[in-house]
Amino acid sequence: MLCSELHDLLFKKSYGTMKLVMGRAGKMENIETIDSVCTYCGVGCDIAAYVDTKENKIKKIFAHPDGVVSQGKLCIKGKYGYDFVDADDRLKTPRIRKSFLEKNPAIYEALASALVDLDATWYECDLDAATTACAMKLKEIQNEYGSKAVASVGGARSSCESSYLFQKFTRHTLSSPHVDNCARVCHSPSLKGMRETIGEGAATNPYNDIYNAEFMIVIGSNTTEAHPIIANRILDVARENDNLAVFDVREIKLHRFAKYKAIMPHEANLLILNMLAYVIIDEELYDESFIEDRTKGFAEFKEKILNDPYADPDYFKNIEGYEYLAKMVRKVAREYALKKSMIFWGLGITEHLDGSYAVMAITHLALMTGNIGKPGTGLMPLRGQNNVQGACDMGMLPYYDPDYQEPKEVGLMTPQLVDAMLDGKLKALLNMGEDITHIHPNSNKTQKAFESLELLFVQELFMTDIAKRADIVVGVKSAYEKTGVYVNAMRRLHLSQPLVKSELPDDWEVLQILDNKMGGSANYKSSKELWQEVQRVAYRRFSGADYHRLEKHRKRGLQWPVHTEDTPILHQLDFRTDDGYGRFVYHQYRLRGMIDEIINNKLQGYHLTTGRTLAHYNNAAQTKRSEKLNSRYDEDILLVSEEDAADFTSERVILKSPYGQSAPLKVKISDKIRPKTLFVTFHHAKSSINALFGDASDELILTAAFKSIKVDVITYEKSK
Ligand code: SF4
Numbered sequence: 001m002l003c004s005e006l007h008d009l010l011f012k013k014s015y016g017t018m019k020l021v022m023g024r025a026g027k028m029e030n031i032e033t034i035d036s037v038c039t040y041c042g043v044g045c046d047i048a049a050y051v052d053t054k055e056n057k058i059k060k061i062f063a064h065p066d067g068v069v070s071q072g073k074l075c076i077k078g079k080y081g082y083d084f085v086d087a088d089d090r091l092k093t094p095r096i097r098k099s100f101l102e103k104n105p106a107i108y109e110a111l112a113s114a115l116v117d118l119d120a121t122w123y124e125c126d127l128d129a130a131t132t133a134c135a136m137k138l139k140e141i142q143n144e145y146g147s148k149a150v151a152s153v154g155g156a157r158s159s160c161e162s163s164y165l166f167q168k169f170t171r172h173t174l175s176s177p178h179v180d181n182c183a184r185v186c187h188s189p190s191l192k193g194m195r196e197t198i199g200e201g202a203a204t205n206p207y208n209d210i211y212n213a214e215f216m217i218v219i220g221s222n223t224t225e226a227h228p229i230i231a232n233r234i235l236d237v238a239r240e241n242d243n244l245a246v247f248d249v250r251e252i253k254l255h256r257f258a259k260y261k262a263i264m265p266h267e268a269n270l271l272i273l274n275m276l277a278y279v280i281i282d283e284e285l286y287d288e289s290f291i292e293d294r295t296k297g298f299a300e301f302k303e304k305i306l307n308d309p310y311a312d313p314d315y316f317k318n319i320e321g322y323e324y325l326a327k328m329v330r331k332v333a334r335e336y337a338l339k340k341s342m343i344f345w346g347l348g349i350t351e352h353l354d355g356s357y358a359v360m361a362i363t364h365l366a367l368m369t370g371n372i373g374k375p376g377t378g379l380m381p382l383r384g385q386n387n388v389q390g391a392c393d394m395g396m397l398p399y400y401d402p403d404y405q406e407p408k409e410v411g412l413m414t415p416q417l418v419d420a421m422l423d424g425k426l427k428a429l430l431n432m433g434e435d436i437t438h439i440h441p442n443s444n445k446t447q448k449a450f451e452s453l454e455l456l457f458v459q460e461l462f463m464t465d466i467a468k469r470a471d472i473v474v475g476v477k478s479a480y481e482k483t484g485v486y487v488n489a490m491r492r493l494h495l496s497q498p499l500v501k502s503e504l505p506d507d508w509e510v511l512q513i514l515d516n517k518m519g520g521s522a523n524y525k526s527s528k529e530l531w532q533e534v535q536r537v538a539y540r541r542f543s544g545a546d547y548h549r550l551e552k553h554r555k556r557g558l559q560w561p562v563h564t565e566d567t568p569i570l571h572q573l574d575f576r577t578d579d580g581y582g583r584f585v586y587h588q589y590r591l592r593g594m595i596d597e598i599i600n601n602k603l604q605g606y607h608l609t610t611g612r613t614l615a616h617y618n619n620a621a622q623t624k625r626s627e628k629l630n631s632r633y634d635e636d637i638l639l640v641s642e643e644d645a646a647d648f649t650s651e652r653v654i655l656k657s658p659y660g661q662s663a664p665l666k667v668k669i670s671d672k673i674r675p676k677t678l679f680v681t682f683h684h685a686k687s688s689i690n691a692l693f694g695d696a697s698d699e700l701i702l703t704a705a706f707k708s709i710k711v712d713v714i715t716y717e718k719s720k
């Protein structure tokens with residue numbers, strides 16, 4: 001039987017889990033088709049998998065043919081990125097570092113009978129021993145240094161249930177306010193900027209509203225690589241209607257299909273966004289009645305922007321190489337204001353000194369033109385990981401309890417936690433699925449800070465960079481082995497179900513054991529019970545989203561807030577601010593970096609930006625275990641402009657900044673890069689890209705300024 005016939009046969013049956021018995025004896029007899037959600041990016045594609053139940057093995061993953069999100073297509077990560085599930089080096093047995101036990105003889109004594117020698121560095125043990133060791137050390141640290149000497153950092157691909165319990169355990173059982181998640185290095189500025197102006201840090205409309213939009217702006221998002229299935233929709237519409245404007249610091253694939261192909265200088269987001277607002281105001285293209293009925297602060301905003309010398313697009317006439325933007329910005333502003341328009345952005349907006357302010361500037365555009373609260377309009381922050389929205393909703397942030405409520409005490413953000421480690425104030429870190437020492441900036445400083453911890457407890461799938469530095473490591477179920485709720489970049493809840501069975505614990509089960517050993521009373525029998533508590537605590541968004549309904553609507557999905565109905569479009573009648581009005585919060589662009597250098601004729605050296613490639617996801621812990629993905633991109637590559645080729649005579653170069661240097665990076669000359677700028681991916685820890693970055697971060701929310709840094713280039717010869 002052909003694969004396509006098999007596919008048809010399977011999906012003629014009712015939606016859900018189906019068992020297939022094939023005609024030919026012995027072949028495909030134990031194949032079951034199971035629906036779930038892709039474990040990688042924030043698009044949250046609905047997947048289906050053929051699973052051999054006898055072998056307990058995923059045979060194939062493909063887009064559900066009726067998939068509302070995937071629309072029948074997955075990117076290569078979704079399709080091929082599942083080999084990690086049964087990779088030989090999965091962390092199956094908990095480990096305790098020998099040197100940790102040498103420093104903690106009482107723990108060694110208590111656990112000696114449970115320890116099995118693994119190698120020079122590690123003992124293996126069971127989960128009970130690993131959690132006992134962790135609890136003993138946590139108690140000792142808290143007795144000596146106080147409850148706040150302990151912090152928890154979670155990943156943004158953990159399920160909602162585990163994220164919820166992680167913050168609850170930390171805040172209530174451990175009495176520490178320090179919880180954070182890896183939104184710190186991605187979309188925290190989107191949350192901050194949107195909550196400040198419209199009261200809700202989430203995408204306003206469903207992806208399919210792209211088909212209703214008359215005009216689209218994409219800024220700071222390499223959508224075809226980072227959110228490919230959303231890019232498919234944007235490209236469909238742009239090809240048909242020629243209605244796309246793309247702003248980026250280099251030529252990206254989306255530019256090919258854009259009516260307005262804007263390549264801009266580094267660190268110019270806020271400058272350009274304020275200019276768009278300036279044109280709309282100066283040419284009186286704004287929606288007066290929307291502003292009057294739905295917003296506050298416009299008059300003051302208008303006055304400030306009209307008197308801001310940086311806000312007039314003519315400013316670009318002074319910036320050599322970018323003069324064309326003076327006209328283009330005006331044209332984009334006119335189309336945006338006069339049509340039903342959507343704006344999409346990614347980390348190219350958020351990972352800057354003024355990331356939160358740039359997000360506010362984006363929301364201003366929607367507020368002044370009424371491009372919000374209606375089909376075909378809206379604001380679309382393209383959230384990175386498949387549950388970054390959910391992890392934030394669950395309160396894995398130091399300044400929000402679940403459902404964005406005020407916590408009893410505000411804790412420290414991750415960069416402040418790193419400083420607290422160096423100051424000797426933070427002694428223990430519990431880490432769930434977040435590779436901080438690889439993914440966060442200022443690697444040299446971060447790694448030094450981690451050495452000062454007395455306890456690093458890590459829950460992981462593999463021996464990632466941070467797991468290698470841990471005192472105790474516990475292997476846990478992967479997303480394809482468990483049940484849990486994930487919230488994608490359009491607020492859509494998806495209840496995943498396991499594709500294969502695993503004896504490993506789920507993250508929340510490890511946390512529950514720890515909680516009990518630390519005096520807590522967590523007693524959940526299942527992820528469902530945990531979710532029922534989430535529904536009660538975070539009722540403003542999730543009261544109507546029980547497992548039964550999520551299962552029933554697995555295909556359609558439900559967008560929060562979910563009560564009697566769900567909410568595909570936010571802000572239809574009022575904004576989610578305290579008084580229901582949208583707010584204008586003007587912030588002037590501050591001259592710096594590349595633009596300052598061009599204007600003052602001192603452009604020299606190289607400005608580096610970073611980003612993802614389609615084949616890998618973040619630290620590549622999962623994707624590099626798929627041969628099909630890794631063979632496409634097994635190392636980070638540095639893109640260099642053709643015009644700068646003479647400076648790059650060796651096959652590899654080292655990049656250097658005041659904070660550290662990269663490993664030797666393979667050079668690729670490209671016609672897609674502007675002179676004096678460079679681009680590199682950061683997926684492989686061995687490249688040490690994040691050693692280049694210091695503490696420069698978003699002014700309000702400390703998200704690292706990963707999108708622009710000045711670097712020196714050092715020629716690397718192999719013989720060295
Ligand atoms: S676009 Fe994202 S969610 Fe969809 S298949 Fe690719 S990685 Fe998975």
